[in-house]
Amino acid sequence: MAGHVDGNALAGPLSELFAFDPTTASARCASCGDTAVLARAMVYEKPHSFIVRCSACDAVLMVVLQKGDATEIDLGGLAWLRTLG
Amino acid sequence: MTATVASVHPETASARSLTIDVPGWRGNIAGQHVDVRLTAEDGYQAVRSYSLASSGPGATLQLAVDRLPDGEVSPYLVDDVLPGDQLEIRGPLGGWFVWEPSLAGSVQLIAGGSGIVPLMAMIRSRAASASTSPFRLLYSVRNPDDVFFRAELETPTPGLEVTWAYTRATPTGWPRPTGRVTGDDLSAHCFPASENPAVFVCGPTGFVEAVANALVLLGHDPARVKTERFGGA
Numbered sequence: 001m002a003g004h005v006d007g008n009a010l011a012g013p014l015s016e017l018f019a020f021d022p023t024t025a026s027a028r029c030a031s032c033g034d035t036a037v038l039a040r041a042m043v044y045e046k047p048h049s050f051i052v053r054c055s056a057c058d059a060v061l062m063v064v065l066q067k068g069d070a071t072e073i074d075l076g077g078l079a080w081l082r083t084l085g
Numbered sequence: 086m087t088a089t090v091a092s093v094h095p096e097t098a099s100a101r102s103l104t105i106d107v108p109g110w111r112g113n114i115a116g117q118h119v120d121v122r123l124t125a126e127d128g129y130q131a132v133r134s135y136s137l138a139s140s141g142p143g144a145t146l147q148l149a150v151d152r153l154p155d156g157e158v159s160p161y162l163v164d165d166v167l168p169g170d171q172l173e174i175r176g177p178l179g180g181w182f183v184w185e186p187s188l189a190g191s192v193q194l195i196a197g198g199s200g201i202v203p204l205m206a207m208i209r210s211r212a213a214s215a216s217t218s219p220f221r222l223l224y225s226v227r228n229p230d231d232v233f234f235r236a237e238l239e240t241p242t243p244g245l246e247v248t249w250a251y252t253r254a255t256p257t258g259w260p261r262p263t264g265r266v267t268g269d270d271l272s273a274h275c276f277p278a279s280e281n282p283a284v285f286v287c288g289p290t291g292f293v294e295a296v297a298n299a300l301v302l303l304g305h306d307p308a309r310v311k312t313e314r315f316g317g318a
Binding site: 003006007011012021023024039040 | 118119120132134175176178179180181182289290291311312313314315316
């Protein structure tokens with residue numbers, strides 16, 4: 001698929017790991033400190049992964065890897081994730 | 086979850102809507118999507134997200150799908166799938182790009198091409214409810230033959246204003262020349278920033294980013310502008 005989409009597209013893959021919908025949660029970028037709802041992040045879809053980048057500085061926030069029926073998330077670029085409420 | 090295709094309906098030369106029955110579906114909010122998973126005979130799987138044009142408590146859903154030339158899933162859904170066929174779906178998904186009738190205030194919808202689908206769910210949700218929120222839709226399409234949900238949008242329910250913006254060809258005598266949506270279009274046809282509308286922009290990535298940036302330049306609060314990108318051109 002050409003170009004990128006956004007964090008809305010993560011709702012399905014992340015439902016394998018989280019009991020809540022993390023696309024509505026606030027995420028803080030560990031690189032630049034920008035805080036935004038995860039749905040606003042830029043998402044680059046690869047064959048078995050989603051590369052999630054900060055919409056402010058383009059740093060990688062997280063990588064969602066699909067390994068067969070398993071889902072793994074590298075959260076190294078996130079300072080924190082917080083539910084709205 | 087397993088969905089059974091109940092009916093198919095052509096929307097344009099390259100798109101159609103699918104009505105599917107999903108036993109056990111717990112209802113969905115307008116703007117949500119499903120992931121559709123196809124499995125080939127050799128076990129290869131492809132998953133794609135499709136917005137729902139329907140909302141509410143029922144277990145009958147409507148998708149509308151545009152065929153991508155090199156797509157792995159959309160050509161099957163647009164050209165091949167038949168009533169009675171089964172699809173594997175996951176959903177409802179996404180709690181951010183949504184509108185509920187309990188929300189008060191003006192709503193500005195801006196669609197590029199098949200980005201109309203989740204916005205149609207919002208329009209239908211409003212029409213089916215007691216909501217009196219004023220809605221406006223700015224719908225950018227290549228030409229008059231590329232319009233989804235034509236009958237419903239040409240006779241909008243009271244409280245909904247629809248503006249059409251054609252990028253390649255217009256109906257005969259159309260006042261606006263062809264072209265992409267500009268800041269002038271947004272100023273002329275959308276709720277002004279001073280009214281603080283909730284804004285939903287959906288379409289191809291380039292369209293969404295251009296429109297969202299133009300809205301912010303016009304003074305809209307970025308936090309009130311929600312976006313959903315389909316990828317592609």
